[in-house]
Each structure stands twice: as structure tokens, then as C-alpha cells.
Amino acid sequence: MATDRSLSVLKLFTLDRPVWTAEAISKSLEVSISTAYRYVLALEDVGLVTTASAGRYILGPAIIQLDRQLQLTDPLLQTSREIMERIATFAPDGSVVLLCRAFGDTVLCMHQVHARGPQSVVSYQRGKPMPMFLGATSRIILANQPLRRLRKFYDEHAQALHERGDCGDWQAFRTNMNKLRKIGYAVSFGEVDPGRIGIATALLDDTRVPIGSLSYVISASTESSTIPLLASILSTAGREVESKLRCATPISNG
Numbered sequence: 001m002a003t004d005r006s007l008s009v010l011k012l013f014t015l016d017r018p019v020w021t022a023e024a025i026s027k028s029l030e031v032s033i034s035t036a037y038r039y040v041l042a043l044e045d046v047g048l049v050t051t052a053s054a055g056r057y058i059l060g061p062a063i064i065q066l067d068r069q070l071q072l073t074d075p076l077l078q079t080s081r082e083i084m085e086r087i088a089t090f091a092p093d094g095s096v097v098l099l100c101r102a103f104g105d106t107v108l109c110m111h112q113v114h115a116r117g118p119q120s121v122v123s124y125q126r127g128k129p130m131p132m133f134l135g136a137t138s139r140i141i142l143a144n145q146p147l148r149r150l151r152k153f154y155d156e157h158a159q160a161l162h163e164r165g166d167c168g169d170w171q172a173f174r175t176n177m178n179k180l181r182k183i184g185y186a187v188s189f190g191e192v193d194p195g196r197i198g199i200a201t202a203l204l205d206d207t208r209v210p211i212g213s214l215s216y217v218i219s220a221s222t223e224s225s226t227i228p229l230l231a232s233i234l235s236t237a238g239r240e241v242e243s244k245l246r247c248a249t250p251i252s253n254g
Contacts, residue, residue: 004038010048019056073220076101076203076212077110081246082121084113084214087237090252091230092222093117098124098200100137101212105153106130107138109210122217123192133161135216136186136198143180144202144210150177185231199230206246214238 012020012028026036040057043049047062071077077099084097091097095115100107106129112122122138124130132138132153142153154161155172161173180186188198200215214237216230 009036009039011042013049013059019052019058021055021057074110075245075248076241079248080241081111081113083237083240084111085218086115087233088115090233091115092218092226093215094119094219096122096217098122098137098215098217099212100124100130100141100212100215102132102141103129105132105142105156107132107213119195121225122196124217127178129193131160133157133164135192136188136200137192137213137217139188140180140186140200140202140215141210141213143177143186144204144208145177146209147174151172184235187227187231190220193217195229197222199227199234200233201231203238203241205242214241 009020012025022033022036022040025031025040026033029036029039031039040049040120044051044057044060047060047065049057050060052058080099084099088095088097091205094117095113097113097115098109098147099111100109103218107124109124109126112126114123124135130138132142132175138252142150145153151170151174154170185199185201190196192198197218198215200213201211203212203214205211214234216234217231218226
């Protein structure tokens with residue numbers, strides 16, 4: 001039980017606060033000091049946290065090992081890499097192809113492929129949580145959520161959505177999401193990075209639930225007539241990824 005509940009400790013470690021003490025964990029999770037220590041010891045035993053100095057803890061080496069395993073064995077990554085390299089050749093110079101995965105109410109970039117030419121950094125950096133309502137890359141995932149999940153998301157994030165001017169009431173929000181789902185792709189202009197356009201299509205599992213998205217990030221100076229063409233390329237690539245995922249078999253050492 002301690003090991004299960006101790007996983008909540010991992011969410012405390014962020015770029016803004018990468019070092020924690022048992023006392024701080026106790027206060028943040030509203031548990032006793034002894035319980036906080038049990039959580040830390042459980043995580044330390046499996047290498048998910050380690051000691052930075054006396055009484056101060058950071059994320060542990062097991063996470064590096066797990067990340068390597070993810071890079072080598074994740075079916076979505078393995079299926080998408082070659083396809084991303086291929087569609088990057090159709091993008092304007094300076095563009096980026098992104099593979100992202102849904103993670104709770106956020107979206108995480110898993111992999112990037114750069115087209116020709118000089119590159120500027122995009123905000124969708126690998127492993128960086130991004131809001132699900134910000135930019136085409138995220139919003140196309142949101143638009144394809146099951147209705148119950150979509151309603152829950154709206155109820156929990158209505159204020160942020162209103163502040164961005166993304167919707168009126170629930171019905172207006174639902175209508176906007178339905179339109180995106182039917183079109184099959186989303187486009188955003190400078191929402192995430194100034195001077196950049198995002199074009200994205202959702203990646204769906206066998207039950208039509210979104211597992212992530214495939215997207216182009218291109219310069220805002222790109223001819224508008226290029227956007228539908230790139231959207232079509234993304235859509236075809238997305239369906240290819242989904243098809244290959246359905247045919248994927250577990251990796252075996254035998």
C-alpha cells in the first residue's frame with residue numbers, strides 16, 4: 001500500500017522544484033512525517049528517487065533506465081519515427097514534425113523530426129506537459145475525446161477556456177470540438193509560439209479514443225494554400241500510424 005500511494009510523491013518533482021525533503025513532502029501531501037519517509041524509502045528502494053544530500057531527495061536513476069526502455073520499445077514511437085522522417089520532407093524549410101501523447105489533462109511531446117533549414121525552438125519540447133486546449137497539437141486530441149471525458153474537461157477548465165475566448169457555454173464548446181473532429185485536423189496561428197502555425201491530426205486507438213497527435217509546426221509566413229496540403233499529408237500519415245499500431249506485435253527476446 002505504501003508503494004502504491006508513494007507514487008503521488010513523484011508528481012511533486014518539477015523543474016521549478018526538483019529537490020524535496022520528507023518534511024516538505026509531508027506538508028504538501030498532508031500526511032505524517034513518518035508516512036512521508038515510508039513513501040520516500042519505497043521509491044528509493046526501486047531507484048525512482050535518490051539522495052541529493054542529507055535529507056534532500058531528487059528523481060532517481062531508474063527513471064533514466066525507464067526512459068531508455070521507452071525509447072527502444074514503445075510501439076507508438078517505433079511505428080511513428082520512419083513515417084515522421086518521410087513526411088518531414090514535404091514540409092517547408094524550418095518546420096518541425098511532432099509526435100505527442102495524451103497524458104491526463106495535458107499533452108507530452110514524445111519525438112521531434114526537423115525539416116531542412118535553420119530551426120527555432122518550439123514550445124512542445126520532449127516531456128514538457130502542455131495544456132490540452134492550447135494549440136492545434138493539443139486541441140485535436142481534446143476534440144476527439146469521448147463525450148463524458150470532454151464534458152468533465154470543460155467543467156474543470158471552463159474558466160481558462162473562457163479567458164482564452166475559446167468558447168461560450170458547454171454547448172458552444174461541444175459544437176466547436178465536433179467541428180474539429182469532423183474536419184479531421186486542427187490549425188492554430190501563433191497560439192503556442194509567435195510566428196508559427198500548428199497543423200495536427202489525432203491518433204486514435206481501436207476504440208476511437210485519442211492516444212496522441214501528429215503535427216506540423218511551420219512558419220507563419222508559409223502560403224495559406226499549403227496548409228490544406230500539409231493537413232492531408234498528416235491525415236494520411238496518421239491513418240498509417242494507426243494501421244501499423246493495430247498490426248504491431250510485442251517485442252520478444254526469444
